[in-house]
Amino acid sequence: MISKLDPGLEREIEDRSGQKARLCYQCGKCSTGCLFNFAMDILPHKAIKLVQYGQKERLLASETIWLCAACETCTARCPNDIDVARVIDSLREIALEEGIKTADKNIPLFHKCFIGNIQATGRISEPILMGSYKTLSGDLFSDIGLAVEMLRKGKIKLIPSVVKSHRELRRIFKETKK
Numbered sequence: 469m470i471s472k473l474d475p476g477l478e479r480e481i482e483d484r485s486g487q488k489a490r491l492c493y494q495c496g497k498c499s500t501g502c503l504f505n506f507a508m509d510i511l512p513h514k515a516i517k518l519v520q521y522g523q524k525e526r527l528l529a530s531e532t533i534w535l536c537a538a539c540e541t542c543t544a545r546c547p548n549d550i551d552v553a554r555v556i557d558s559l560r561e562i563a564l565e566e567g568i569k570t571a572d573k574n575i576p577l578f579h580k581c582f583i584g585n586i587q588a589t590g591r592i593s594e595p596i597l598m599g600s601y602k603t604l605s606g607d608l609f610s611d612i613g614l615a616v617e618m619l620r621k622g623k624i625k626l627i628p629s630v631v632k633s634h635r636e637l638r639r640i641f642k643e644t645k646k
């Protein structure tokens with residue numbers, strides 16, 4: 469894929485995340501530890517390399533930036549103290565700001581529903597998350613059998629639990645939006 473280069477990308481990422489992608493020496497430890505590497509179209513260490521190369525278009529259109537669960541395993545494994553999760557988070561921020569479309573429009577939608585669920589209750593609640601995602605994506609029935617089975621086995625709680633410090637949660641979201 470030929471894409472326009474952005475020589476300012478590395479600097480932009482550094483300004484947003486405080487991380488110096490140029491320090492990466494491509495050992496690959498971040499990618500081998502990533503729990504979602506099987507599903508990513510660009511592995512974390514390659515994403516860092518593409519930041520060095522200014523491959524902004526390619527990175528912003530990738531599914532990786534939306535599949536990353538921000539678990540920070542990559543960050544913990546980096547022998548060079550690069551916070552890879554923050555770099556990916558910054559790419560996601562830029563993609564949102566620039567209104568970049570992904571190949572699968574449902575990936576950012578799922579991400580939006582996930583964040584909305586956290587904002588509402590402070591915890592993930594499967595009925596809220598899947599209910600909002602399924603409704604907004606229009607894909608209402610494809611997982612209905614699985615949902616029934618999980619309910620039957622008591623794997624899904626119908627009543628969501630809400631964190632005690634909900635006010636603090638609202639404050640964090642407000643500050644983050646600023």
Ligand code: SF4
Pocket residue numbers: 498501502503504505512535536537538539540541542543552553556
């Ligand atoms: S933070 Fe993202 S990229 Fe890093 S290990 Fe977790 S899922 Fe993978």
Ligand code: SF4
Pocket residue numbers: 491492493494495496497498499512513516545546547548549550552
């Ligand atoms: S673990 Fe760190 S140094 Fe190694 S490839 Fe990943 S970002 Fe680069």
